[in-house]
Amino acid sequence: MEQIKNGILDYLKDNSFMERGTVLRDSDSLTQNGIIDSIGLLELIDYICETYSIEIPEDMLTPENFDSLQGITDLITRLAK
Amino acid sequence: MSKLACKKCVLNSDIPGIEINEESGLCHFCETYVPLSSKEREQYLNRIEELFKEYSGRGNYDVIFALSGGKDSSYTLYKLKKDYPFLKVLAVQFDNGFTSDYAVVNAKKMCEITGCDYFKLTMETEVLYELFRKAAESYDAFPKFAKYRASDICNICISVIKQKLLEQAIVQNAPFVVFAFTAGQSPNPIINLSANFIQWSRNLFEKQLQKIGVDDRDEQFLIKNEVIKNIGEVAPSILHPLCLWEYSEDKVIETVMELGWKAPDLNDSNSTNCTLNSFACHNHLEKYGFHPYAFDIAGLVRSGEMSREEGLEKLHQELSQPLIEEAAEKLEIKINHS
Numbered sequence: 001m002e003q004i005k006n007g008i009l010d011y012l013k014d015n016s017f018m019e020r021g022t023v024l025r026d027s028d029s030l031t032q033n034g035i036i037d038s039i040g041l042l043e044l045i046d047y048i049c050e051t052y053s054i055e056i057p058e059d060m061l062t063p064e065n066f067d068s069l070q071g072i073t074d075l076i077t078r079l080a081k
Numbered sequence: 082m083s084k085l086a087c088k089k090c091v092l093n094s095d096i097p098g099i100e101i102n103e104e105s106g107l108c109h110f111c112e113t114y115v116p117l118s119s120k121e122r123e124q125y126l127n128r129i130e131e132l133f134k135e136y137s138g139r140g141n142y143d144v145i146f147a148l149s150g151g152k153d154s155s156y157t158l159y160k161l162k163k164d165y166p167f168l169k170v171l172a173v174q175f176d177n178g179f180t181s182d183y184a185v186v187n188a189k190k191m192c193e194i195t196g197c198d199y200f201k202l203t204m205e206t207e208v209l210y211e212l213f214r215k216a217a218e219s220y221d222a223f224p225k226f227a228k229y230r231a232s233d234i235c236n237i238c239i240s241v242i243k244q245k246l247l248e249q250a251i252v253q254n255a256p257f258v259v260f261a262f263t264a265g266q267s268p269n270p271i272i273n274l275s276a277n278f279i280q281w282s283r284n285l286f287e288k289q290l291q292k293i294g295v296d297d298r299d300e301q302f303l304i305k306n307e308v309i310k311n312i313g314e315v316a317p318s319i320l321h322p323l324c325l326w327e328y329s330e331d332k333v334i335e336t337v338m339e340l341g342w343k344a345p346d347l348n349d350s351n352s353t354n355c356t357l358n359s360f361a362c363h364n365h366l367e368k369y370g371f372h373p374y375a376f377d378i379a380g381l382v383r384s385g386e387m388s389r390e391e392g393l394e395k396l397h398q399e400l401s402q403p404l405i406e407e408a409a410e411k412l413e414i415k416i417n418h419s
Contacts, residue, residue, distance in 0.1 A: 014113055017226045019098060031285055034224045038240075038282030042319075046269045058275030058316070 004052075005073045011047055012036075026070040031063075041066060048072065054079040087111055090379035091392040096371040098225065114383050117264075122325045125270045129320060132257070132271075133165050136315070140254030141171075142198070145246050145317075147260045148172040148191065150184030151354035155191045155342050156333045157261035157323045162195040170195070173249060175242045176203035178210060179357035179408065183345035187354075190341055202245055204301055212237060212295060212302065213357065214412045217364045219293040230266075232373035234361035237293070240286050241302045247279060248304040250317040258317050264324040264384050266377050272319040276312040283309065328386040350398045359401045360408035367417065372396050 005026070012018050018035050030036045036044060045066070049056060056079065065075040085101035086093040087108035094101045100109050117125070137143040146161070148154045158172060174180070174188045185201070192199040216222070216237040223236050231239065243258075250258050260267070283304045290297050297303050338344065345353050351374050352358035365373040378395055381387040409416045 014109060015226065017224065019225070031288075034221075037224050037227055037289065038285045039230070039243075040224060040226055041278075041282065041285075042272050043269060046272070058273075059277065061275045061278040061281070063281055 001073055001077060004076050005069050007051070008048075008069060008072055011044070011051075015043075017044075024069060026073075027068050029067050030069075031067055044072075048076060052076050052080050087379075089389070090382045091389065091396055092375060092379050096375060097369070098229075108379075110379065111383055116384055117325070125325050126322075128271060129322060129325075130165070132318070132320075133168060136256035137168060139256065141169075142253045142255040143168045144170045144257045144259050145250045145253065145255045146170050146172045146197065147242055147246055147258070148174050148188050148199075149261075149354045150174060150180065150186075150188035150191075151352065152330075152333050152337055152342070153263065153323060154261040155187055155337045155340075157259070158191050158195055158197065159337065159340060160326065161259065161322060162197065170197040171200055171249070171253065171255070172197045173200050173202050173246055175238075175245065176201055177213075177238055177241075177355070177357065178203075178206045178411075179213075179355050181345050181354055181356050183343055184354035187337075187342050187345075191337075194340055200249075202249075208301065210412055212241075214414060215293045215295055217360075217412060217414055220368055222289065222292045228365070228369055228373070229376040231377075232361040232365035233293075233368070234357060234364060235373065237290075238357075240289070244283065244286060244302060244304045247274075247317060248308050251304075251308050251312055254313060256315060256317055257320055259320045259322065261323045262321045263328055263377070264380060264386065266380070267321050267324060270321050270325050272321075274316045274318060276309060276316050279304065279312065279316060280306075280309050328381070330387065349401055349404060350395050356404055357408050359404035360412070363400050363405045363416070366400075 009024070012035065013020050017040060018024065024033070045056065045061070048054070054076065060075060065071045084093055084095050085103065087101055088106040089111040090108060092099050092108045092110065101107065102112060105112060133143065146158055148158055162168065162170065172188065172192050174185070189199055213234050216233045219233055223233060227236050230236065246258050287297065287303055290302060300306070349359050351362065362373055375396060378387065378392040382389050382392040405416060
């Protein structure tokens with residue numbers, strides 16, 4: 001779990017979605033904290049599918065699953081099983 | 082610390098958030114850059130062809146195409162129809178109130194040549210001016226990375242185009258929306274959407290508009306909620322074929338000019354269709370201190386589609402003062418003469 005979370009965090013920092021020094025809690029909203037918008041979300045989703053070799057079912061493309069580090073980590077953990 | 086420039090692309094350490102590794106001399110984008118291999122490009126193109134064959138012929142149109150009338154979208158429309166002549170395409174040109182006359186002539190000409198239907202999407206000029214004025218006057222309304230993607234004005238404009246083209250795709254039951262983004266502008270060739278995601282991204286854009294002070298109660302800029310409810314079994318997908326084709330600005334211009342596309346008399350090295358672009362760049366530079374095309378051009382240089390010298394030249398070219406003043410006057414914004 002921690003490895004996935006850190007991987008997502010590194011992606012967001014490496015691709016300049018957020019400053020390196022920014023502290024982001026697991027449940028913080030990525031959209032409400034100005035880290036990502038709808039176009040950025042598309043890139044993040046593409047990255048997740050490629051990196052973790054998963055296909056995300058359409059009904060799982062929701063804010064609950066994608067708007068926080070915790071949501072994303074849980075989703076990847078479920079789908080990568 | 083003195084300014085460090087990436088030795089591969091055009092980014093430098095003066096741009097907020099850009100780090101240059103002193104040892105490698107590369108920015109963190111170039112250090113982690115993995116280009117699509119020719120095999121991967123081929124696989125994506127095969128996938129796109131399969132999708133076209135599987136889903137075309139089901140709705141009023143197969144493709145809703147974003148046609149600005151500029152060189153890239155004109156070229157992409159031409160090549161798309163050349164490579165996939167069976168596609169029924171509706172080319173939509175968004176007239177943002179600053180579309181050059183040349184762009185309209187060019188767009189109609191390209192539709193005539195390719196046999197595509199043409200639709201000009203527009204709104205009341207004052208409504209559009211108000212939207213762009215608020216975008217220009219906003220500060221930090223967009224996430225950090227969005228500022229790298231484009232100016233605040235262009236981000237608003239392209240978001241409206243995306244919303245309204247998706248709306249058109251749903252209404253026309255068209256399975257694909259095609260944009261002519263280069264690899265520097267969008268690295269993802271195929272984006273599958275879902276009704277959930279379209280609704281979510283609509284709501285996000287609504288909040289973005291509210292953040293700059295625009296309340297779009299009439300859903301002029303947003304996909305209408307009523308339309309989203311009518312998404313069929315398969316939601317439209319977004320395709321970016323240009324990022325899979327070999328790209329050279331000279332080749333693109335040469336190809337479209339041979340077809341009768343006329344080069345505009347705009348003195349803007351980054352746009353061949355929009356008279357607001359110079360002002361948008363000026364506004365972004367004033368607010369954030371770096372050129373909004375820096376990342377786009379860096380992407381093209383990184384992928385070898387533009388030489389570093391050419392990229393640097395584009396970035397350092399002076400913006401057109403007459404275009405800046407003309408747009409500022411229309412938007413009723415005072416500009417600083419530096």
